[in-house]
Amino acid sequence: MIDVQNIVKSFDDHLVIKDISATFDPGKTNLIIGRSGSGKTVFMKILIGLMRPDSGKILYNGRNLPNMKKKELNMLRREMGMLFQGSALFDSMTVMENVMFPLTMFTRDSRKERERRVNFCLERVNLKEAGASYPGEISGGMMKRVAIARAISLNPKYLFCDEPNSGLDPKTALLIDDLIHDITLEYNMTTVINTHDMNSVMNIGEKIIFINNGKKEWEGTKDEIMNSSNQELNDFVFASDLFKKVKEIENLAYEEG
Ligand SMILES: Nc1ncnc2c1ncn2[C@@H]1O[C@H](COP(=O)(O)OP(=O)(O)OP(=O)(O)O)[C@@H](O)[C@H]1O
Numbered sequence: 001m002i003d004v005q006n007i008v009k010s011f012d013d014h015l016v017i018k019d020i021s022a023t024f025d026p027g028k029t030n031l032i033i034g035r036s037g038s039g040k041t042v043f044m045k046i047l048i049g050l051m052r053p054d055s056g057k058i059l060y061n062g063r064n065l066p067n068m069k070k071k072e073l074n075m076l077r078r079e080m081g082m083l084f085q086g087s088a089l090f091d092s093m094t095v096m097e098n099v100m101f102p103l104t105m106f107t108r109d110s111r112k113e114r115e116r117r118v119n120f121c122l123e124r125v126n127l128k129e130a131g132a133s134y135p136g137e138i139s140g141g142m143m144k145r146v147a148i149a150r151a152i153s154l155n156p157k158y159l160f161c162d163e164p165n166s167g168l169d170p171k172t173a174l175l176i177d178d179l180i181h182d183i184t185l186e187y188n189m190t191t192v193i194n195t196h197d198m199n200s201v202m203n204i205g206e207k208i209i210f211i212n213n214g215k216k217e218w219e220g221t222k223d224e225i226m227n228s229s230n231q232e233l234n235d236f237v238f239a240s241d242l243f244k245k246v247k248e249i250e251n252l253a254y255e256e257g
Pocket residue numbers: 011016034035036037038039040041042043196
């Protein structure tokens with residue numbers, strides 16, 4: 001579990017994260033939603049220790065990340081998988097080499113052991129046949145799957161995904177969501193996903209945190225989101241065309257019923 005307490009972050013005079021507290025549970029896809037510029041990426045960077053908060057705690061099983069010594073932080077990093085906007089694959093490496101990279105960096109496993117793990121991960125994301133291809137030769141959806149295979153190569157306890165669906169068509173986006181959700185359950189990972197995609201919210205939003213202008217505005221599940229009375233949340237949710245339609249149909253059914 002990750003327990004975030006009272007995180008504040010500003011850049012010069014610009015207060016970007018305004019006293020956010022939240023918990024993220026294992027075996028769950030925890031979603032952070034909000035408009036562009038609301039602070040999702042900054043918040044995630046603070047969670048993983050890429051940015052330092054002005055104040056607040058980020059407790060990983062009770063250990064506060066900002067207070068960790070280098071060695072402890074490196075150990076924690078090894079337990080984290082990350083999936084960034086745009087797959088961030090190495091173009092000059094094959095798919096196989098990309099997935100092997102963290103294993104080569106962080107383990108002393110033999111070449112054979114590493115290959116076995118890479119094959120397992122590629123198989124898990126249904127990409128076994130693409131091992132010898134280069135990122136430039138495969139589709140955007142396949143690149144995301146390679147990035148997922150790389151993110152889980154070290155068998156992480158925590159998985160962080162910043163807009164994993166950006167640039168994908170809706171159908172491929174759903175497949176990526178399902179894959180992240182399935183591996184989260186399978187390996188009991190604590191997964192945190194930044195998104196503004198309402199399809200993802202309704203598909204895998206087991207725990208949703210809505211950030212509005214740097215503040216935590218609402219928290220709940222996908223089953224609760226449609227019936228929330230929070231005006232800011234409703235404005236965000238029903239700005240998406242899909243949800244206007246859902247509400248229209250609901251109202252229609254209500255009138256007919
Ligand atoms: N390194 C930085 N220095 C100064 N300001 C920054 C920095 N990083 C982010 N910001 C500001 O913090 C605010 C939140 O940005 P952030 O990238 O977290 O938004 P976001 O919710 O991830 O948006 P998007 O959905 O577009 O990715 C923005 O106003 C941004 O300009």
